[in-house]
Amino acid sequence: MKILLLGKNGQVGWELQRSLALLGELVAPDFHSPGPLAADFSRPETLAATVRAVAPDVIVNAAAHTAVDKAESEPDLARALNATAPGVLAREAAANGAWLMHYSTDYVFNGSGTQPWREDSPTGPLNVYGRTKLEGEELIRASGCKHVILRTSWVYGARGGNFAKTMLKLAQERERLTVINDQFGAPTGADLLADLTAHLLRASRDRVDMSGTYHAAAAGETTWHGYATHVIEFARASGVALKVSPGSIEPVATSAFPTPARRPHNSRLDTRRLRQTFGFQLPDWRNGVDRMLSEVLGR
Numbered sequence: 001m002k003i004l005l006l007g008k009n010g011q012v013g014w015e016l017q018r019s020l021a022l023l024g025e026l027v028a029p030d031f032h033s034p035g036p037l038a039a040d041f042s043r044p045e046t047l048a049a050t051v052r053a054v055a056p057d058v059i060v061n062a063a064a065h066t067a068v069d070k071a072e073s074e075p076d077l078a079r080a081l082n083a084t085a086p087g088v089l090a091r092e093a094a095a096n097g098a099w100l101m102h103y104s105t106d107y108v109f110n111g112s113g114t115q116p117w118r119e120d121s122p123t124g125p126l127n128v129y130g131r132t133k134l135e136g137e138e139l140i141r142a143s144g145c146k147h148v149i150l151r152t153s154w155v156y157g158a159r160g161g162n163f164a165k166t167m168l169k170l171a172q173e174r175e176r177l178t179v180i181n182d183q184f185g186a187p188t189g190a191d192l193l194a195d196l197t198a199h200l201l202r203a204s205r206d207r208v209d210m211s212g213t214y215h216a217a218a219a220g221e222t223t224w225h226g227y228a229t230h231v232i233e234f235a236r237a238s239g240v241a242l243k244v245s246p247g248s249i250e251p252v253a254t255s256a257f258p259t260p261a262r263r264p265h266n267s268r269l270d271t272r273r274l275r276q277t278f279g280f281q282l283p284d285w286r287n288g289v290d291r292m293l294s295e296v297l298g299r
Contacts, residue, residue, distance in 0.1 A: 001205070002027065004056035006039050006047075006089075007063030011157030012103060015194035016062055023198060027054050039063070042077060044085040051092040058201055059089050060101040064133070068107070071128040072260040082132035087139030094145035099205065101197055104213075106153040106185065108134040111264020114184075118270045119151075119213045127261035137213065148200055149213040150193065153267045154227075157190035158295045163224070164231045165296060171232050171244040181225035181251035185267030186217045189288035196280070203278055210277060215269040218285035225251040230286060234293050 001024030007013040008028040020026050029037040029050060037053060040046050041063050051059065064082055065071055071078040086102055093100040107130035108123045125131045140147050156162040170177055196216055204210040222230070229249050236242055254263060271282055 001025070001058060002054065002056045003058045003060060003201075004051065004054045005060045005062065006041075007061065010062055010064075010066075011155060011160055011162075011190040012193050013062035014159050015157065015190045016060060016197060019194040019198040020060065020201075023201060024057075027056065041081045041085045044080055044088045047085055047088045048092050051089065051096070051098075055096065056098055058099045058101065058205075059093055060197065061086055061089055062103060064103070065129070068127060068129045068263075069260040071132070075128045075132070078128050078132045079135065082129070083135035083139060086136040087143070090140040090143035090145045090147065093147070094143045098145070099201070100140060100145050100147040101201065102136070102140055102147065102149050103193070104137050104149050104151045105130065105133050106151060106217075106267040106269055107264060108137065108151065109264060109266075111266045113266055114268075115266075116268035116270035117215070117266075119215060119273055126264060129261060141213075146208055146211045148204060148211065150196070150216040151213065151269060152188050152193060152215075153185045153217045153269055154187045155190055155193065156187055156289075156292065158292045163187075163227065164289065164293060167228045167231045168235055168240070168296075171235070171242045173243060175243055175245060176248045176250060177228065177244055178250045178252045178256065179225040179228040180254050180257060181223045182253050183263060183265050183267065184221050184223055186219065186221050186269070186285045187227055187289055188217045188285070189292060192218060192283070192288055199280070200278060214274040214277070215271045216274055217269045217271060217282070218288055219271075219282045220284045220286070221268055222285065223251075225249065227289075230289065231293065234290060235297065238293075238297055240297060
């Protein structure tokens with residue numbers, strides 16, 4: 001199996017380099033790759049030459065414009081990366097009989113209510129990021145290519161910046177923290193998504209009936225306040241010196257932190273379709289966060 005991986009330097013892409021290497025020949029160009037292998041998502045049509053040069057059995061697209069607030073001020077670039085580029089990849093996949101693996105987001109929903117979103121729930125994105133990611137999904141489905149779209153939420157990785165690292169840094173500098181407690185979701189590790197991807201590709205390669213959209217997130221739910229509290233408690237139990245005192249993480253509403261892009265309050269995802277179709281058991285969100293923290297803290 002020849003796999004073309006795009007977006008190798010992102011949190012998910014970095015982990016995919018590890019998980020996909022077991023499945024076959026992995027080709028992972030980036031923006032600076034020479035000649036026809038250059039993966040410049042800001043010029044989506046150039047990606048067609050990359051796909052044709054590699055002639056992969058599978059295209060894994062982990063590239064995206066993920067700066068949610070910044071997308072509000074640069075919608076054309078966000079659309080190129082999140083919608084037009086995946087559409088080009090889907091068109092080439094359909095022409096060559098390749099599979100396309102693509103990652104999407106809970107932000108395609110409007111965040112209302114309290115029930116976990118299903119794959120067939122009505123969409124209604126609140127911001128440019130969500131709208132462009134939804135358009136990317138629609139272009140993939142319309143292409144007729146064999147595909148798996150994984151919608152996920154609150155992605156983190158040990159490599160690069162993440163919410164947990166930010167909380168640890170602030171807890172070492174401040175005596176009190178204020179964290180949002182009216183947005184609900186499940187922190188999901190980039191390593192979990194990468195491992196799921198490898199299993200999905202192996203299981204679905206000869207099963208066109210498995211093509212479609214699936215929700216993939218760690219089990220359980222929390223708020224950003226609950227997430228921060230868990231991180232601080234883990235660090236304190238691991239012997240990390242923190243300035244913030246126990247009980248000094250104040251829960252606040254989303255309105256306390258105005259941002260250019262509106263955020264959904266309900267990011268819960270129903271993962272039953274993924275679990276039942278492929279026989280997965282998704283771990284509780286705390287398991288992955290604890291493992292990531294152990295790596296970050298050197299414990």
